[in-house]
Amino acid sequence: MTEHAPKAVVTAGTGGIGLETALGLARQGWDxxxxxxxxxxxxxxxxxxxxVAGRRAGRFVRADLSSLAGTRRLGERLAAEGGLNLLVNNVGGMWTERWESPEGIEASIALNHLSPYVLTEALLDALAAAAPSRIVNVTSSAIAAAQTVFDDAEPPGPHYGLAATGRAKLAHLAHTVELAGRLESRGVSVLAADPGAAATDNAAHMTIDILPPALRPHWEQIRKGVSAPVASAAKGPLAAATDPALEGRTGxxxxPQGVLDDTLLAFVTPEVAEAVRTWTAKLLATAARSS
Incomplete structure (x- = not known):
């Protein structure tokens, strides 16, 4: 790695959209x-x-981000290395079958919301030390399928992967907006990026059971949508990470085309933001007790 190159951390960066984003950064001179x-x-x-960098620009760090305790240790380790110019919270996923994190939290919540929350908090001082810096949280149009009920860890009724991921992504988008306001005075911009649908490894394992019944007539259309090349899905995250026109802008x-789009922000109402804030604190407290 080059001493004077800007430094980025990309989670879930060994394949799919994360790797394509990392490759794009490396081409632009990043470590x-x-x-x-x-x-x-x-x-x-x-x-x-x-x-692609033509030099030693990459490094791999092993961590299981479904574990909040493991994520916290990762954050502490990376923070100890000093200033950080960019954090891309790409980790996430959508699964047909419900499963739980090591702390007993449903996986969509753990990986799409709580894990990036915990990692970001651990790296805030490192990001502020390298300001102006950016945080990019990868979001999803699955938000449109979310149940906006945050009374309990999971909403009532059957588990459907699309709705579960949409709810977790909505929670993290609400957190993104709140964090943007909190960090603006520290020189850290916080942006969300919607990569759109793509043929990721995760998408290849989806079945129709991932959809709530009302959406199942659209299954073939959805399957066609996730056949797009993964490389094209990095356009949004890369723009959020590096576009000079976004310097100093936040929230x-x-x-997917690499331009600003406020469609998903319409789902972040003041009521949702307040509910997510309380819900997240409860989940983190529960996880802390179980670890």
Whole structure:
């Protein structure tokens, strides 16, 4: 890694949209730390990063981001390394079958909201030390399918992966907007990026059961939508991370074409923001007791 190159951390960066985003950063002269679970995938990803950069620009750090305790340790480790110019919270996912994190939290909530929340909090001082810096939270149009009920950890009724992920992404978008206001005076911009649908590994494992019944007639259309090349889905995150026109701007959403798009922000009402704030604090307290 080059001493004077700007430094980025990309979670879930060893494949899919995360890797494509990391490759784009490397082409623009960044050093990139890739966070993932699989050392073999990590090694292969770092090789690609170094190849496109034409130098040693990549590094892999192993962590299981479904564990909030593990995520907190990762954040402390990375924070100890000093200033950070960019954090891309790309980790997330959508699953047909319900499963739980090591702390007993439903996985959509853990990976799409709580894990990036915890990692970001641990890295705030490092990001502020390198200001002007940016945080990019990868969001999703699945928000449109969310149940906006935050009374309990999970809403009542059956578990449907699309709705569960949409709810978690809505929670994190509400947090993104709030964090943007909190960090503006510290020189840290906080942006969300919607990559759009793409043929990721996660998408390849989806079945029709991931959809609430009302959406199942649209299954073939949805399947077609997730056949887009993964490389094209990095346009939004890369623009949010590097577009000079966004310097000093915060609390915004960059759409799949790499331009600002406020469509998803309409779902973040004051009532949702307040409910998410209380809900998140309860979940984090529960996780702390179980770890």
């Amino acid at each position: 990139v730390v890739l966070v993932g679970r699989d050392p073999a995938r990590g090694e292969a990803a770092v090789t690609r990063i170094d190849e 915004l959403v960059v759409g």
